[in-house]
Amino acid sequence: MDIAKNAVVSFTYQVATAEGEEVDRSEAGHPLVYLHGHGQIISGLEAALIGHKAGDKVKATIAPEQAYGAHEPELDLQVPVEVFPEAARAQVKPGFRFKAEHPTLQGSEVVFTVHQVKEGQAYVSGNHPLAGKTLQFNVEIIEVRQPTADELSHGHAHGPGGHHHH
Numbered sequence: 001m002d003i004a005k006n007a008v009v010s011f012t013y014q015v016a017t018a019e020g021e022e023v024d025r026s027e028a029g030h031p032l033v034y035l036h037g038h039g040q041i042i043s044g045l046e047a048a049l050i051g052h053k054a055g056d057k058v059k060a061t062i063a064p065e066q067a068y069g070a071h072e073p074e075l076d077l078q079v080p081v082e083v084f085p086e087a088a089r090a091q092v093k094p095g096f097r098f099k100a101e102h103p104t105l106q107g108s109e110v111v112f113t114v115h116q117v118k119e120g121q122a123y124v125s126g127n128h129p130l131a132g133k134t135l136q137f138n139v140e141i142i143e144v145r146q147p148t149a150d151e152l153s154h155g156h157a158h159g160p161g162g163h164h165h166h
C-alpha cells in the first residue's frame, strides 16, 4: 500500500545539514515507526513520504520552516543566574531546561536549554539545535501497513519501533 493518512510506516533514515554534516541516523536494524498524518515526524518529511511504498528510497531536502523552524535570534539569551529561584540555582548548568515566556510573543511558552554558565551568567537558548537548518534526508521505506483499531484510537503506532506503553 502507499503512504497516506493513518498508514503505519517503518523507515530507516540518515539526515545531514545542507553543508553535508550528518546530524542523525536510525540505528541499524531499528527502523522508526510512525502513524502517518499525526505530526509525529517533521512536516516536510511527512509530506515527502506521501504516496511511497515499501522498498522505495526517498531523498528529500527540507527547509527549516518544514523541519525545526527558523532560528530566532531573540531566543539566544544571556541571563544572570540570580534571576532563577534560589532553590533552582544549583541546577542551572549546561543541559538544564526550563520553560519561560517567549520574549516577544506574549502568551507563548518556550523551553530553554542552558548551554554555558560563566561568571554568574547563564547562556541559554530556546532554539532547537537544528532550527534554521535545511535538512537532507535519505530514507528507505521498510514497511507500510494499515493501523490497528488501538493505534488509530491512540493516535500513534505500536509494536517494535513504535510506542511501548501497554
Ligand code: ZN
Residues within 6 Å of the ligand: 150, 151, 154, 156, 158, 163, 165
Ligand atoms: Zn498506544
